Amino acid sequence: MDEIRLQKVEALRELGIEPYPTEPFPINTTAAEILRYYPQQKLDFKSVRLAGRLWRKRIMGKASFAVLRDETGDIQLYFQRDDFAHQPELYDTLFKKLLDLGDIIGVEGFVFTTKTGEITVHVQHFRLLAKCLRPLPIEKETEEKTYAAFTDPELRYRMRYVDLIVHVGVRELFRRRSAIVQAIRDFFNERGYLEVETPILQPVYGGAFAQPFTTHHNALDMQLFLRISNELYLKRLIVGGFTGVYEFSKDFRNEGIDRYHNPEFTQVELYVAYQDYYWMMELVERLLEAVARRVLGTTQVSYNGLILDFTPPFARVRYYEAIEKAVGRDVRALSEQELLHLLTEKGVPLPEPPYERIDLVAQLFDKLVEPTLIQPTFVLDYPEEISPLAKKHRSEAGVVERFELIVAGKELANAYSELNDPIDQRRRLERQAALRAAGGLEAMPMDEDFLRALEYGMPPTAGLGLGIDRLTMLLCDAPSIQEVLLFPLLRPETPSPAES
């Protein structure tokens, strides 16, 4: 902490000013409201009360300008010594000496326009509401340049509270993230789907290919897993008779961290009975169109220098046909040896062992097809082997009724006509169990209770998983997932001797 500021705390108390007062300071307006409505005099601005951080101080002797930053933005303040003639130390000592940039203050006064035309609050009363003991990285900017920008990603993520104070745009991004979630929730609620909450701590994990975090319940002395997906629980609810359920789900995957992956992330999953994946594709088109319009006012989305067009209908391409287009051959007909040869020929690295024939096909898709799909594109009809929870295709053997929505070369959504044949489901999970036994760390474990639920009968159902973080990245033009997570996972801070 800053030694000088600690001394100021003492000085304040000696003056009889409590640096952390108990009394509330109810406000009646905000910076943005004043700036927006004062020019038209739509509101009464003769006695405004607002609060926020002291952000600039420009003392010119007996008068001063300052800037107050609240949640909505910045507004200029004007202080005159003469206004505090009854108690001169308020201006001479409290304002001029003891208030630091970053201190949280409440002000009361009237709005006027300065000679240079800036809307300003003429402060008649002010009060310190909370002292800031650490200097903030205050950025300064002119038309052309920003000075002392607070840009170190590590500091920004570790101290997101500071990032949020300093960067208006970061606050705006997280408001937009909230608006995206709200738009999706409204879209689903309008259609009568039920928002539910299912277990995060699961005795058996499933619903995706991933390694889980494990934990332990002391009283029951049992191992538990943080969910990697909520899919199997939502399907149990469809068995239970709900026709449409969804959940915004924090999922946890014990895997690497990069620009697109954080160990905990958010998906929304939706299951609707009596529908199939064709229906779901149209729903996803309408959903993303609605979200983009509501959040951005347009379906043309700027992302990483591109314009992504979310106007339906989106492009559709079948999985094997997309690969054939990329490599010039129908890989369904190829043996494992021929596929190995093809990967080498195309310069595609082999997957990590243990791998099977189908993993070579998937590798071709992942390396040669997915990155090339920039505009929103539905890829449909995936191989059965890599889709153990999706229903067999109604007319083609070996593939299932599944689509992924690829945007900007990354998976944004994944959906199936859900597998509801309990015999087939058992067979597929048994195959997963065999893969696990052979060392496949990410193969799904057997879930007998889930199979029992299916045996009671699940209606034909369409299911969807949509990545909220990825969608937020797209709609906020954010270059990494860390930018759209308030508190992305970082290694623990190394304690420095100076701290503590």
Place this chain on the structure above:
RNA sequence: GUCCCCAUAGCUCAGCGGUAGAGCAGCGGAUUCUUAAUCCGCGGGCCGCAGGUUCGAAUCCUGCUGGGGACACCA
């Protein structure tokens, strides 16, 4: 896990073998329409950590820690 880059004042950075620097922030002073306010003056550092090379290391080398990027993994 691998490779590359980065780490110097509260923030942003310069310095790259020879006495630690700038701007902003801070402190003292002047200043009643400023807005990167201005003007005068001042303080501020385990140069990420630990070794090594050298007469001498912020600077060169090795290791470690943290971060960023790419790859791998995440079918």
